[in-house]
Amino acid sequence: MSDAYHLPVPMDVDPIDDGPKNMAAAPSSPLKHQELVILKEEEARQAIDMLRGDDVAGRVAAANKLEAVATALGQERTREELLPFLSDGIDDEDEVLVAIATSLGKLVDQVGGTDYAERLLVPLELLLTVEENTVRDAAAASTKIVAENLPSSVFKTRYASLLEDLASKEWFTARISAATLLASAYPGLTDDQQSSHLKHFESLCKDDTPMVRRVAAQQLGDMLKAVLKAKGRACLTSDGDVSKTIIPLYEWLAMTEQPDSVRLQTTNNCVAFGQVLSEVGPNWTESELELVDKLIPLIVATIDDRSWRVRWTAASKFADVIAAFDSLPKAEELIPAYEKLLQDPEAEVRTAATFNLGAVAKCKAMVPPPAGREGSAPSSDRITVAERLVKRVTNLTEDDSEHVRAALAMVATDLAPTLGKDATISHLVPPVLLLLRDAASEVRLNLISSLSSLNEVIGVDLLSQSLLPAILDLAQDAKWRIRSAIIKQIPLLAEQLGIDFFSDKLASLCVAWLGDAIASIRNAASQNLQDLTDLFGTAWAMEHIFPSIQEIRHHASYLRRLTAVQACSLMSVKMEPDVVKLDLLRLVLEMSSDNVANIRFNVAKALREIAHVCGKDVYESQVRPVLNYLADDHDRDVRFYAEQSSKALEEEFNQNVVAMQE
Numbered sequence: 166m167s168d169a170y171h172l173p174v175p176m177d178v179d180p181i182d183d184g185p186k187n188m189a190a191a192p193s194s195p196l197k198h199q200e201l202v203i204l205k206e207e208e209a210r211q212a213i214d215m216l217r218g219d220d221v222a223g224r225v226a227a228a229n230k231l232e233a234v235a236t237a238l239g240q241e242r243t244r245e246e247l248l249p250f251l252s253d254g255i256d257d258e259d260e261v262l263v264a265i266a267t268s269l270g271k272l273v274d275q276v277g278g279t280d281y282a283e284r285l286l287v288p289l290e291l292l293l294t295v296e297e298n299t300v301r302d303a304a305a306a307s308t309k310i311v312a313e314n315l316p317s318s319v320f321k322t323r324y325a326s327l328l329e330d331l332a333s334k335e336w337f338t339a340r341i342s343a344a345t346l347l348a349s350a351y352p353g354l355t356d357d358q359q360s361s362h363l364k365h366f367e368s369l370c371k372d373d374t375p376m377v378r379r380v381a382a383q384q385l386g387d388m389l390k391a392v393l394k395a396k397g398r399a400c401l402t403s404d405g406d407v408s409k410t411i412i413p414l415y416e417w418l419a420m421t422e423q424p425d426s427v428r429l430q431t432t433n434n435c436v437a438f439g440q441v442l443s444e445v446g447p448n449w450t451e452s453e454l455e456l457v458d459k460l461i462p463l464i465v466a467t468i469d470d471r472s473w474r475v476r477w478t479a480a481s482k483f484a485d486v487i488a489a490f491d492s493l494p495k496a497e498e499l500i501p502a503y504e505k506l507l508q509d510p511e512a513e514v515r516t517a518a519t520f521n522l523g524a525v526a527k528c529k530a531m532v533p534p535p536a537g538r539e540g541s542a543p544s545s546d547r548i549t550v551a552e553r554l555v556k557r558v559t560n561l562t563e564d565d566s567e568h569v570r571a572a573l574a575m576v577a578t579d580l581a582p583t584l585g586k587d588a589t590i591s592h593l594v595p596p597v598l599l600l601l602r603d604a605a606s607e608v609r610l611n612l613i614s615s616l617s618s619l620n621e622v623i624g625v626d627l628l629s630q631s632l633l634p635a636i637l638d639l640a641q642d643a644k645w646r647i648r649s650a651i652i653k654q655i656p657l658l659a660e661q662l663g664i665d666f667f668s669d670k671l672a673s674l675c676v677a678w679l680g681d682a683i684a685s686i687r688n689a690a691s692q693n694l695q696d697l698t699d700l701f702g703t704a705w706a707m708e709h710i711f712p713s714i715q716e717i718r719h720h721a722s723y724l725r726r727l728t729a730v731q732a733c734s735l736m737s738v739k740m741e742p743d744v745v746k747l748d749l750l751r752l753v754l755e756m757s758s759d760n761v762a763n764i765r766f767n768v769a770k771a772l773r774e775i776a777h778v779c780g781k782d783v784y785e786s787q788v789r790p791v792l793n794y795l796a797d798d799h800d801r802d803v804r805f806y807a808e809q810s811s812k813a814l815e816e817e818f819n820q821n822v823v824a825m826q827e
Contacts, residue, residue: 216250221258228264235275243275244284252288259297266292266300270307273314282314283323290327293342294334301338305345312350324350325358332365337374344369344380348387352395359395363388363410370414375424382418382430385411386437398445403452412459419463425472432479432486435464439489446492454494461490461498468502473511480506480517484524497530500550504535507557512566519561519572523579526551551583558596567605574600574611581622589622601635606642609635610650613658620661629662633670640674645683652678652689656696664701668709676713679728687728695735703740710736711748718752723761730756730764734771737778746779750787757791762800769795769803773810781818788814 212234215227227234231251235243251265269289273282289311292304312324328350331343347366351359366388370381389411392400400406415438417423419431438460442453449457464486467479479486483503490496503525506518531547535556558580561573577597581589597619600612613635636658639651655675659667675697678690698706710732717729733749740749753775757768772792776784792814795807 216254221260224257224261225264228261228268231265231268232271232275235272238275240275240277240281243272244277244281248276248284248288252291255288255291255295259295259300262292262295262297262300263303266303266307268307269304270310273311279314279316282311283319285311286323286327290331293331294336294339296338298341301342301345305342308346309349312346312353317353320350320353321355321358325354325362328362329365332369337372337377340369340372340374340377341380344377344384348384348391351388351391363392363406367410367414370418375426378418378423379426379430382427382434385414385418385430385434389434389437389441393441393445398450398453401442401445401450401453401456403455405452408452408456412456416463419466421471425474428467428470428472428475429478431463431467431475432482435460435467436482436485436489439486439493443489443492449494457493457495461495464490464499465502468505473509473514476506476509476511476514477517480509480514480521483518484521487525487528491528491530496528497532497550500525500528500530500532500553504554504557507561512564512569515561515564515566516568516572519569520576522554522558522573523576523583526554526580526583549583551580552588552592555580555584555588555592558593559599562596562599562603567607570600570603570605570608571611574603574608575615577612578615578617578619581619584622586623589619593619594623598631601631606639606644606647610639610647610654613639613651613654616661617657624661629666632658632662636671637674640678645681645686648678648681648683648686649689652686652693655693656700659697659700664705667701668705672709673713676710676717679714679717679732680725684724687724688731691728691731691735694732695739698736699739703744706736706740707744707748715752718756723759723764726756726759726761726764727767730767730771734774737775740778742778742780745775746783750775750779750783754787754791757795762798762803765795765798765800766803766806769806769810773813776810776814777817784814784818 212227212230215223218224231247235247238247251269254265255262257265266289269285269292272285273279276282276284286308289304289308292300293308295301295304312320315324328343328346331339332347334340334343343365347362347369351362354362366381366384369377370385372378372381389407392406392411396406402408415431415434418427418434421428438456442449442457442460445453464479467475470476470479483499483506487496487499487503490499503518503521507515509515509518528550530550532550532553534546534548535553558573558577561569564570564573577593577600580593584593597612600608603609603612613632616632636651639647642648642651655671659671662671675690675693678693679687681687681690694706694710698710714729714732717725720726720729730753733753737745737749753768753771756764759765759768769792772788776788779788789811792807792811795803796811798804798807
């Protein structure tokens with residue numbers, strides 16, 4: 166072969182340094198710009214060397230820098246050398262291919278913009294056929310980005326042809342990628358191409374490989390929206406694409422003969438259908454109402470699916486289903502199906518359904534009263550969904566599964582705003598009281614954590630006597646995380662219960678937590694006292710909290726004495742300065758002579774906060790001498806924190822003086 170036909174293999178020659186340059190032709194530029202170019206070229210050269218290397222982590226890092234490499238190469242060399250090099254390296258490790266696939270979507274400008282964007286489809290097409298799904302997902306995402314930048318003519322020829330090739334390839338991975346991309350491409354195609362691509366999508370939904378059908382089922386909702394976007398409401402007529410193709414595919418994919426992985430997508434698809442039909446309303450045509458008639462039974466059928474995973478998916482997404490169908494006729498037919506999920510044999514399904522109780526109760530449809538009354542209810546005898554569902558709450562409070570009851574405790578009070586005051590008192594308060602007496606601490610805690618909705622409707626006066634034993638039980642729970650969680654709820658409960666009830670029944674409990682065996686509980690208790698002081702004021706704290714802290718200051722255990730220091734430090738920032746100077750500061754200063762070093766250096770830390778509240782004069786007369794004394798302590802930790810506090814306070818007060826002079 167003659168030399169005229171001997172072409173270098175792409176990237177055999179280093180794309181950055183491929184021989185001597187014509188220095189005379191190089192344009193003059195500032196030194197700073199030259200240094201920047203050199204740095205970019207050096208980074209690109211290193212990335213190329215790493216791509217060729219044996220280290221997988223290095224190749225991944227290099228693949229993530231392809232944008233910088235392409236910028237250094239320039240547009241022409243990126244098209245002619247970098248892209249062929251990447252296409253030849255498609256047998257690399259999956260981690261490298263994911264990075265390459267992601268980076269390719271960022272190279273539209275680097276290959277020359279929209280006029281040359283189609284060149285990126287060559288390596289992407291190869292990546293769309295690999296076996297690892299994470300690589301295909303990354304390649305599909307980048308392919309969509311590239312497709313958005315293609316000229317219309319190229320989109321309708323090169324890209325449309327690519328999708329057809331993928332959809333008809335023998336290996337299933339290519340067909341999976343086709344199922345992922347067809348919906349997004351549909352609106353940009355010609356009428357004939359749309360018809361052809363919809364047939365391809367139909368064949369993918371009926372593919373022999375379950376994995377292809379699963380991905381096609383995931384994309385059915387997007388395809389529905391794409392068809393509506395392209396065709397308008399005409400596609401919803403009796404002879405439109407939705408009625409003739411999409412609905413039959415939905416029915417096919419929801420059949421019991423399909424594997425679980427395919428049927429799991431049924432609920433998401435029904436949400437998409439509901440959203441589409443809601444958007445075209447409220448003036449629905451007869452054919453559109455017929456679609457609703459077809460969809461409702463398909464949705465209800467998922468409730469009776471043999472697979473608990475399918476039922477769980479329906480239960481967990483039922484709030485989305487209600488939101489999508491709420492404005493449509495016959496939405497009330499979904500409520501009995503939801504009630505069936507609340508009674509499902511599997512606890513996981515009941516739990517997922519219960520979490521959606523509050524959202525489903527907001528459905529605007531009017532429904533008949535629950536079954537059990539003699540005779541059929543007259544048509545005028547309709548109640549709200551919330552009024553119907555609240556009668557299921559009592560049954561759920563007796564559920565065998567603690568998880569179901571815990572879920573109910575989190576959402577039961579959400580019904581109160583929808584029910585109104587009278588119905589809440591009559592129907593919701595009794596089961597709430599049962600939950601407050603539940604044997605499981607998680608249930609009681611969840612309910613106490615969610616009382617705000619109930620408080621807004623009826624207040625907590627009706628619950629206060631029942632709340633007290635529940636709070637006391639949780640405060641002494643064997644699980645420290647339960648105790649910690651109830652402490653965090655105390656400020657909210659205090660606000661709801663009122664100062665008198667709280668002071669009488671729960672103030673002493675808040676102080677008792679300072680003696681807990683778990684350090685995080687003691688810290689949370691100190692923070693809780695700060696929040697209560699902020700809520701009820703200085704006078705309340707001095708009457709109900711400070712006397713107990715004074716007693717703790719003399720406790721034999723240094724851990725209890727330590728909490729006294731921490732509590733004073735936190736409470737001081739929420740109290741009146743005069744009271745802090747007179748009482749809290751005096752107590753902390755007295756503890757500076759404690760025989761335990763841990764107490765002394767915490768005193769040094771606390772004085773930094775308290776001095777900030779008391780002001781410069783108090784700092785100089787009372788705090789500074791004690792900090793100087795602690796700075797000479799024999800323990801190095803005490804000296805360290807004393808010096809830190811002194812330095813910080815000196816700087817702060819000096820800055821204040823300068824600011825006042827200015």
